[in-house]
Amino acid sequence: MERELTVVGNRMPMLDAAAKAKGTAQFIDDLVLPGMLHGKILRSPLPHAKILHIDTSKAEKLSGVKGVMTGTDIPDRKYGIVPKAKDEYALAKTKVRYIGDEVAAVCAVDPEIAEEALELIKVDYEELPAVFDPMEAIKEGAPLVHADVQKNISASIRKEFGDVEKAFGESDFIFEDTFYSQAVNHAPLEPHGALAQYDPKGELTIWSSTQIPFFLRRNLSTTLLVPESKLRVIKPKVGGGFGQKVDMFAKDFCACWFAMNIGRPVKFIYDREEVFIGTRQRHPVYLSVKTGLNKEGNILAQQFKAYADGGAYNSTAPVMITLMGFFLMIPYKVPNLLHEGYHVYTNKPVGGAMRGHGIPQARFAVERQLDMIAERMDLDPGEIRIRNSIHAGEPHPAKFVINTCGFVDTVKKAAEGIGWAQKRGKLPFGRGVGMAGGSFPSGVSNMSHISSGAVVQLGREGAVNVLTGAADIGQGAETVIGQIVAEELGVLLEDVRVTAADTGITPLDPGTFGSGVTVRAGNAARLAAISVKNKLFEIVSEKLEASVDDLVAEKRKIYVKGSPDKGMTLSDALKAYQYGDHPMPIVGRGSWMAPTTEPTTLLKENGNFAPNYSFMTQAAEVEVDPQTGRVKLLKMAAAHDCGKMINPLLVEGQLEGSVVGGMGQALYEDVIVEKGQVMNPSFLDYGFPTAMEMPEIEAIEVETIDPLGPFGAKEAGEGTQVSPAPAIVNAIYDAIGIDFMEMPVTPEKILKALEEKKK
Amino acid sequence: MGKMISFALNGNKMAVEVKDHWTLLHLLREELGLLGTKEGCGSGECGACTVIVDGMAVNSCLFPGLEIAEKDVVTIEGLTSPDGTLHPLQKSFVENGGIQCGYCTPGMIMSAKALLDESPNATEEEIKHSLAGNICRCTGYVQIIDSIKSISEGGVEEVHVVAWKNKEKDE
Ligand code: FES
Ligand code: FES
Numbered sequence: 007m008e009r010e011l012t013v014v015g016n017r018m019p020m021l022d023a024a025a026k027a028k029g030t031a032q033f034i035d036d037l038v039l040p041g042m043l044h045g046k047i048l049r050s051p052l053p054h055a056k057i058l059h060i061d062t063s064k065a066e067k068l069s070g071v072k073g074v075m076t077g078t079d080i081p082d083r084k085y086g087i088v089p090k091a092k093d094e095y096a097l098a099k100t101k102v103r104y105i106g107d108e109v110a111a112v113c114a115v116d117p118e119i120a121e122e123a124l125e126l127i128k129v130d131y132e133e134l135p136a137v138f139d140p141m142e143a144i145k146e147g148a149p150l151v152h153a154d155v156q157k158n159i160s161a162s163i164r165k166e167f168g169d170v171e172k173a174f175g176e177s178d179f180i181f182e183d184t185f186y187s188q189a190v191n192h193a194p195l196e197p198h199g200a201l202a203q204y205d206p207k208g209e210l211t212i213w214s215s216t217q218i219p220f221f222l223r224r225n226l227s228t229t230l231l232v233p234e235s236k237l238r239v240i241k242p243k244v245g246g247g248f249g250q251k252v253d254m255f256a257k258d259f260c261a262c263w264f265a266m267n268i269g270r271p272v273k274f275i276y277d278r279e280e281v282f283i284g285t286r287q288r289h290p291v292y293l294s295v296k297t298g299l300n301k302e303g304n305i306l307a308q309q310f311k312a313y314a315d316g317g318a319y320n321s322t323a324p325v326m327i328t329l330m331g332f333f334l335m336i337p338y339k340v341p342n343l344l345h346e347g348y349h350v351y352t353n354k355p356v357g358g359a360m361r362g363h364g365i366p367q368a369r370f371a372v373e374r375q376l377d378m379i380a381e382r383m384d385l386d387p388g389e390i391r392i393r394n395s396i397h398a399g400e401p402h403p404a405k406f407v408i409n410t411c412g413f414v415d416t417v418k419k420a421a422e423g424i425g426w427a428q429k430r431g432k433l434p435f436g437r438g439v440g441m442a443g444g445s446f447p448s449g450v451s452n453m454s455h456i457s458s459g460a461v462v463q464l465g466r467e468g469a470v471n472v473l474t475g476a477a478d479i480g481q482g483a484e485t486v487i488g489q490i491v492a493e494e495l496g497v498l499l500e501d502v503r504v505t506a507a508d509t510g511i512t513p514l515d516p517g518t519f520g521s522g523v524t525v526r527a528g529n530a531a532r533l534a535a536i537s538v539k540n541k542l543f544e545i546v547s548e549k550l551e552a553s554v555d556d557l558v559a560e561k562r563k564i565y566v567k568g569s570p571d572k573g574m575t576l577s578d579a580l581k582a583y584q585y586g587d588h589p590m591p592i593v594g595r596g597s598w599m600a601p602t603t604e605p606t607t608l609l610k611e612n613g614n615f616a617p618n619y620s621f622m623t624q625a626a627e628v629e630v631d632p633q634t635g636r637v638k639l640l641k642m643a644a645a646h647d648c649g650k651m652i653n654p655l656l657v658e659g660q661l662e663g664s665v666v667g668g669m670g671q672a673l674y675e676d677v678i679v680e681k682g683q684v685m686n687p688s689f690l691d692y693g694f695p696t697a698m699e700m701p702e703i704e705a706i707e708v709e710t711i712d713p714l715g716p717f718g719a720k721e722a723g724e725g726t727q728v729s730p731a732p733a734i735v736n737a738i739y740d741a742i743g744i745d746f747m748e749m750p751v752t753p754e755k756i757l758k759a760l761e762e763k764k765k
Numbered sequence: 766m767g768k769m770i771s772f773a774l775n776g777n778k779m780a781v782e783v784k785d786h787w788t789l790l791h792l793l794r795e796e797l798g799l800l801g802t803k804e805g806c807g808s809g810e811c812g813a814c815t816v817i818v819d820g821m822a823v824n825s826c827l828f829p830g831l832e833i834a835e836k837d838v839v840t841i842e843g844l845t846s847p848d849g850t851l852h853p854l855q856k857s858f859v860e861n862g863g864i865q866c867g868y869c870t871p872g873m874i875m876s877a878k879a880l881l882d883e884s885p886n887a888t889e890e891e892i893k894h895s896l897a898g899n900i901c902r903c904t905g906y907v908q909i910i911d912s913i914k915s916i917s918e919g920g921v922e923e924v925h926v927v928a929w930k931n932k933e934k935d936e
Contacts, residue, residue, distance in 0.1 A: 026867025027855035029801020029841035036800040195868040245868030278806040480866020662905030689810040697896040697906040
């Protein structure tokens with residue numbers, strides 16, 4: 007690199023942090039339009055039933071009600087985030103499939119009247135037999151959640167790398183274990199909402215708490231039968247998503263539909279209970295892992311089987327079970343793998359993408375089993391991880407291209423951070439340490455052809471405008487993109503204004519999922535900035551009598567490499583540009599997608615999956631109280647290779663949030679469902695971690711400079727979430743000598759296990 | 766049924782008609798248009814709606830609107846000076862990464878303010894206790910607690926964390 011970085015790599019507050027601190031940042035519920043109506047949704051009280059008749063007449067007559075709609079009013083167009091797995095109507099047409107399924111919607115002059123109107127809608131149902139467990143649902147004769155899906159298996163995958171049978175034959179040790187990972191709600195603090203406005207010329211605008219404005223536009227277009235050119239999706243501030251806001255929901259559709267039919271703006275805001283029962287959750291999964299190793303502890307083969315409880319609809323089903331399998335191939339070298347995954351319908355809340363998207367469940371099983379194997383083979387858990395690590399530049403069994411890999415370092419540094427050598431197996435009963443590894447793609451490459459665009463504009467005063475479609479949902483995407491542009495143009499972050507996520511203004515972007523934003527949208531913005539810089543440099547090089555390649559832009563100055571005094575200020579450069587009769591503003595465009603020299607369907611052929619891969623190890627220390635069964639996470643040492651950190655303050659924030667999220671999953675959180683009914687749809691009953699449970703967190707950086715990431719960056723948002731939970735459960739083993747095979751590890755389970763152990 | 770009540774809102778005395786069933790959150794957001802206070806659950810479980818009433822942090826989504834009669838209410842809007850200068854706590858949250866999505870932020874800052882008004886040098890334990898009713902799904906709390914600690918340990922006099930108040934000028 008020709009010079010020191012001045013913006014990238016710095017701890018910088020988010021661009022919108024002050025507005026959020028003041029309370030002036032506008033979230034969906036803060037938007038108010040003249041004449042705005044309020045919508046509410048009627049949900050099914052039954053897990054599985056035919057809708058015989060809906061009588062809305064009383065609701066329609068209630069004073070203040072402006073509209074009522076049911077499934078019979080809407081076009082016969084199903085939607086879903088994955089094109090080949092569309093199975094959902096905004097409002098149920100002929101049957102309901104879970105408690106919470108949307109049946110009708112009302113809009114009225116205030117939310118209370120809308121609520122009252124819901125009670126006046128009379129629905130006649132014919133209850134149908136229901137099924138609540140995926141292992142029951144796949145049996146012959148089980149009730150079918152969707153009549154056309156046999157055995158309720160709505161998506162499946164069988165993918166083999168290498169020759170598993172042969173490799174098991176050559177293995178010295180074979181271990182087989184089964185695990186269960188529970189349902190977890192994303193619970194973003196901001197409930198989901200939408201506000202739509204229709205302009206009589208035929209233009210429909212919707213503000214939505216969404217992570218994927220452009221996908222939402224597509225889903226709305228195909229279900230409302232409105233062309234995408236007439237549909238504008240705007241993302242206001244979004245109060246967290248974690249994957250729960252990647253789908254279209256009834257509130258989006260119904261807000262649009264009412265706005266179009268009534269001609270007034272309509273807003274829907276879900277209440278907390280609706281977020282719990284009627285949106286998405288992390289898929290509960292039954293997992294079995296069979297691993298074959300040689301005497302040295304090298305993995306020779308792995309066979310993985312997963313049954314995911316998908317609930318009533320698909321959402322991301324095929325993607326989830328695919329990701330789960332492919333990412334068993336990192337961070338360990340698994341020369342032979344057979345992955346079988348099934349997404350099974352049940353009459354329960356719907357599974358969807360949640361931070362890590364299928365991978366945390368798989369990682370829980372693998373990381374737990376690795377520890378159990380280490381114990382049985384008398385190996386150190388850290389050692390077995392290091393021994394099996396993949397390495398940069400080596401041929402990869404699935405043909406992934408790993409340009410940078412700091413995994414081994416993360417194992418060593420996490421171990422050091424937690425005091426592994428002094429503590430593992432050596433602490434008094436009730437105290438223990440454990441670790442787990444992980445790896446994550448920075449967005450996926452080929453399979454979905456996703457790319458991002460950006461436009462950068464430099465005005466005569468040196469102000470920079472960036473247009474990006476990246477959806478900042480609180481992780482700081484706009485700040486990271488702003489830093490990348492500022493660095494490239496040699497301006498300060500405060501000179502940059504980022505306008506984001508408005509399908510009517512900003513370039514295409516797939517949105518926030520798959521941890522691809524920094525690399526994909528960041529690279530697009532960087533290319534746009536480079537294009538601006540090149541135009542300016544051409545003029546400056548004449549003035550300075552230096553070659554373009556020798557110029558450097560830094561801190562609002564442009565100078566010749568190596569001689570900072572031979573240069574001019576950015577403002578003089580812009581003057582020169584303008585007085586040289588070059589048109590202003592200077593505009594640059596960039597588009598980026600991951601290199602695609604590999605096959606485009608990885609399901610059939612092997613090939614690279616992502617532009618780059620992050621690596622991490624988390625090591626936990628826990629204290630288990632044998633009297634109460636309560637587990638306290640004392641410390642988490644988290645070593646993380648996310649490439650070059652664009653903004654360490656934000657990376658740490660992602661990491662710490664993930665540790666506490668992982669702790670929630672390991673110890674407290676569980677969406678409890680009985681006969682299809684969610685029993686704990688509130689923060690209090692659900693078991694949400696608070697500041698009181700917060701452990702000490704040591705964030706340890708293992709920096710690599712990745713050739714494909716902007717300034718060497720890799721993802722830092724989701725990978726952090728895959729290893730905290732298994733690290734904690736592994737530490738519980740070290741503390742009390744009990745292997746827990748399912749989460750959450752509650753006090754009741756601990757006490758019961760301790761009791762049994764005594765016998 | 767409604768009733769005319771008077772109270773001080775961010776230092777400004779005012780009188781408004783409040784209906785029996787209105788919560789303080791409803792009064793602030795829907796009637797007075799102060800949208801800085803957020804609703805995350807509406808049932809007293811998340812703290813996003815925290816405001817300060819007579820020095821006490823309360824969940825405004827449960828607090829009856831009528832009960833603020835003759836009381837002193839401070840919301841997030843009351844912390845920033847008229848010239849836009851951030852309150853020390855707001856500034857500290859910004860600088861220390863205490864804010865990600867920002868939805869919990871107004872409530873967090875108000876809880877922190879109520880604590881530090883009362884006990885300016887609060888320890889980490891006290892800070893954690895006072896935030897037990899404020900949920901954050903993004904940050905894992907670390908940078909939030911750092912944000913508050915940097916004030917409580919800073920010993921900076923003027924932070925004493927009294928919001929900008931017109932009232933003081935009145936007096
Ligand atoms: S909105 Fe008041 S506590 Fe959650
Ligand atoms: S910053 Fe998002 S909930 Fe706290």
